[in-house]
Amino acid sequence: MxxxxxxxxxxxxxxxxxxxxxxxxxxxxxxxxxxxxxxxxxxxxxxxxxxxxxxxxxxxxxxxxxxxxxxxxxxxxxxxxxxxxxxxxxxxxxxxxxxxxxxxxxxxxxxxxxxxxxxxxxxxxxxxxxxxxxxxxxxxxxxxxxxxxxxxxxxxxxxxxxxxxxxxxxxxxxFNLIDGDVLADHARWVVEQAGLEVDDDAIDHAVHRGAGSARDTLSALDQIAAAGGVADRLDAVDTVIEALGGQDYGPAFVAVHDALRSGREPRIIGEAVLDRLRNAFLCAMGADLSHLTDAQQETARATAALIPPAGLTRALEVLGTALVDMRQAPDPRVDLEVALGRLTRRDLDTDIAALLERVERLERRGPPTSAGSSDHDNPTPATEAPTPARRAAGPTSGHERARAAIAQIQAKQTEAEARSAAPAAGGSESEAAPSPERAPRPTLGAVRAGTAPATQPAGPEPSEAD
Ligand SMILES: [Zn+2]
Incomplete structure (x- = not known):
């Protein structure tokens, strides 16, 4: 026994x-x-x-x-x-x-x-x-x-x-993944029943490792009790989050590789990272975090401070797609590693969300310089006098110009997506369908991870009544 x-x-x-x-x-x-x-x-x-x-x-x-x-x-x-x-x-x-x-x-x-x-x-x-x-x-x-x-x-x-x-x-x-506070309560009860010498810090660590699974939480608790404490507090999830914040991707790949080799499932790691990002996103949006343990709230705040909101949403999208793909994948490890590669090596990724995140990261580094203070930042030729309208609405700093450019591309994408969605939604064959040569080319957003065609097939919206 x-x-x-x-x-x-x-x-x-x-x-x-x-x-x-x-x-x-x-x-x-x-x-x-x-x-x-x-x-x-x-x-x-x-x-x-x-x-x-x-x-x-x-x-x-x-x-x-x-x-x-x-x-x-x-x-x-x-x-x-x-x-x-x-x-x-x-x-x-x-x-x-x-x-x-x-x-x-x-x-x-x-x-x-x-x-x-x-x-x-x-x-x-x-x-x-x-x-x-x-x-x-x-x-x-x-x-x-x-x-x-x-x-x-x-x-x-x-x-x-x-x-x-x-x-x-x-x-x-x-059955759903179990909330952190519920698992922490359960772990505390088990520690008491079993008479284990494990402190609150270690319980938080076990809950964190368990990532919503009661079995994994108690297994982590078993390991901690056997080792007489938490051996390595920095696990794969921590290193991945740090890589997403600091872009130093080397340690993340090593940690994930080690975790996979020691038998952790790629989906469990992916879900744990996703969970952490989601908590940080909720924190950044000012949502109620009372369902999390104190330690989890602390982690959420630290993660939100490390990764800007655009980075969080992009990471949630990329990882979410990878987790869906993993279900059908012959080797889910590849999907996890490719997703991490895209998220940590931003130079590998040129989609709009990645660009927006880079701009946001630049903005975080310091306040944008005002229009007059730096010619380097605003290389509008002096000969070309800005019109009053342009002065009022036009972008004044490099970051703002980048944002404006991205907004323009996004607007074009939305327009193209609306055009391609309209005939499918209309459904009426008699209406003039766009000729093949006029059909919009796939957008960057759609090409990225194939999300648009894979998850949103053209056709009627799935009904909610189910
Ligand atoms: Zn009975």
Whole structure:
């Protein structure tokens, strides 16, 4: 018991103990209470956010002999104890990542027909998107006509990779990354329960490393406790943020490379950086940061001071796109590294947002010089007298001229985008469509990371009613 990982030892055992997944808990607890539990669920969300723990709690609730009126399992009856000790016949877990063949699923399904000692038999298939097409078909047949006493819980970190025929036969419940303050509370509770000698600073560090995952937070806590303190406070995320602020990209690549080599997932690193940038952006916009821990608020303020708002928005865009691409990428490490390259080596990137950020960075370096004080900054030939209109509205410093030029390019882009979007939105074939040679060329913004065509296909807006 002493050597059992913290996240296993302090796994939530009841709906009340599940942290940060209130909508999911409410939906399941209501279903249990009202006897309306479905035959198949799809639990999707980042790793370590409680999907399989929730499936186990559901199995307890469905078989508990002393269920509370709120739909909460008692945790004391034989069935609850058997499930907690992994000795129950009513809970069958299969890791689809390593048992993805058609025979594995057939073997599982052959047992579905058999009776069950308890009231309900719960089959949990983890990483269900890893099933081979044959295995998916075998599963689909059972999902079409499930026996009354069977509940399937399909878990996945990649719901878009689960075939639509399976998805459509399940109730989809989405798990979210868990808020920092919720994780910090949970970590403090675990430290107290386990009698660990870990200070608040180390807890903040673990929460930071966990990046919204309860499992990763407790694993980090395990490591800190084992090492007798925080060994390296400067992790990959810190170095990347520093590189984004100071443009010294060497250490960022080394740190990210080391983190990947030590087994951290590229998406988790990307999401952690994104999370940090988002907090800084909210801070820069003066938003309420009360959902963050004190340490996270401090980090958000420091990051906002380091990276100007234009830099934050651009980094959020580039990383966000990379994270979406990573889901389909054969090697997500490449997407992460390319995104970091584009963000830290601004000379590699010539899009408008990068230019705007460079201007903003220049402006931050010092106040722009006034029009009269520097000819170097305002090389308008003396022979060309500015008109009153130009004097009133025209840009006066180099930075302002750069901004004005960028604004002009952006206006042209918007115009071009509006032109290209108009026929698609109009939909009427009888209206004069633009001739091919008049069709606008792809804009810089669209070419950048292919965002425009990839994420905004021309066509009707997706409806909100869903
Ligand atoms: Zn019970």
């Amino acid at each position: 002493a050597n059992q990982a913290l996240y296993r030892r302090y796994r939530p055992g009841s709906f009340a103990e599940l942290r940060g997944q209130e909508p999911v808990v409410r939906a399941l607890q209501n279903a249990v209470q009202q006897g309306r539990v479905g035959h198949a669920y799809l639990f999707s969300g980042p790793r370590g956010t409680g999907k399989t723990s929730t499936a186990r709690i559901l199995a307890k609730a469905l078989n508990c002999t002393d269920l509370s009126s709120a739909g909460e399992p008692c945790g004391q009856c034989q069935s609850c104890l058997d499930i907690a000790n992994n000795t129950s016949y009513d809970l069958i877990e299969l890791d689809a990542a390593s048992n993805n063949k058609v025979d594995d699923v057939r073997d599982l399904i052959s047992r579905v027909a058999m009776g069950s000692p308890g009231k309900a038999k719960v089959y949990v298939l983890d990483e269900v998107h890893m099933l081979t097409p044959g295995a998916e078909n075998a599963l689909l047949k059972t999902l079409e006509e499930p026996p009354d006493h069977v509940v399937f819980v399909l878990c996945t970190t990649e719901p878009h990779k689960v075939v639509p025929t399976i998805r459509s036969r399940t109730q989809h419940l989405e």
